[in-house]
């Protein structure tokens with residue numbers, strides 16, 4: 470795969486880039502360059518500097534306001550009347566999903582889809598998620614070293630979503646490829662080749678989904694596609710375009726994100742052996758632990774909106790049409806919201822992280838992602854008496870989606886009672 474940010478960095482003329490960053494620094498005393506080595510090494514250091522020096526920061530590399538305080542990020546995401554989700558993308562690939570629309574269309578679409586994702590509907594999937602995770606972990610039984618991303622982080626979410634959408638197992642690889650290509654759409658900085666890649670993958674996936682839709686039309690099942698199709702047939706509720714883009718969103722939104730939760734979460738635990746031990750000693754902490762892992766190294770680092778009317782936040786004037794970036798990863802480490810925010814503490818009781826967003830676009834798949842992560846972590850702790858990091862992992866390129874490429878671990882099998 471091409472190194473996305475490397476390719477972009479070589480496209481953006483280094484001199485022009487330096488001029489923009491120098492201007493930004495002059496204007497606000499600090500510059501935010503998401504392509505820098507410093508961000509690649511540890512974005513949280515950079516977020517802290519931004520939050521301390523200029524919490525409502527005008528970024529110039531892409532023109533946007535960058536918010537790093539919890540209070541501001543939370544307020545913007547809640548206020549869909551003044552901060553719109555429409556036109557939030559930095560690239561036009563001709564694709565609009567539920568994520569990119571405001572009420573009333575958003576309300577209508579979300580109401581139709583949300584029935585499949587209520588905690589109750591998702592709990593019906595528990596057994597199946599457990600079976601898939603068990604099968605994947607059985608496949609590495611006996612190995613004392615393996616890549617957790619390849620073994621579990623990658624196949625678990627994609628298999629679950631494919632089953633929910635009714636995609637046959639033999640198409641899984643193509644499905645995964647489209648998902649990875651389209652996920653790039655969330656990134657603010659892309660090369661023209663990548664933009665074209667998103668467009669092509671979207672067309673191919675839509676054509677593929679058409680075949681599934683046709684099959685469900687002939688023979689409905691008890692699945693999401695059949696339910697959406699029924700809504701489409703009821704008339705004005707759902708157009709064919711909305712049906713396909715919703716299927717696409719369910720695939721793309723729940724795949725790499727959940728993989729990153731499993732990967733980033735396990736990495737955080739391995740880097741904090743005391744917390745890992747705590748979780749082993751007190752299995753009841755699993756739920757708060759997964760929340761803390763989401764807060765500590767969020768799979769989605771930022772969320773974009775567009776200002777609908779001129780307004781002011783803490784003395785900064787934001788104009789209609791300007792873009793706003795709520796840095797979720799920074800808000801989650803704001804000391805005003807979380808005591809000792811850079812420490813991993815699985816028994817935290819403070820207010821909730823922003824990793825699933827907030828307000829009307831709050832993650833529809835949150836219950837499913839939590840279920841998958843809990844099953845994954847529980848399975849790993851039950852099977853292995855010890856887990857250690859076997860190699861230093863590398864984070865994939867990307868400003869929005871944050872996750873490791875691979876996570877090699879060394880494990881000791883637990884003696885199972887005969």
Ligand code: HEM
Pocket residue numbers: 546567568569579630718719720722723724726727730767768769772773823824825826827829830831832833834835837838
């Ligand atoms: C750890 C895993 C996940 C994370 C961190 C995550 C994160 C997010 C975030 C931050 C948003 C809000 C975006 C915004 O406000 O603009 C969102 C929305 C959404 N997520 Fe997730 N997500 C995860 C897993 C899933 C899963 C498993 C699914 C479904 C299978 C899913 C489906 C969606 C959908 C459909 C939306 C759009 C909701 C709307 O616009 O009303 N997500 N997610």
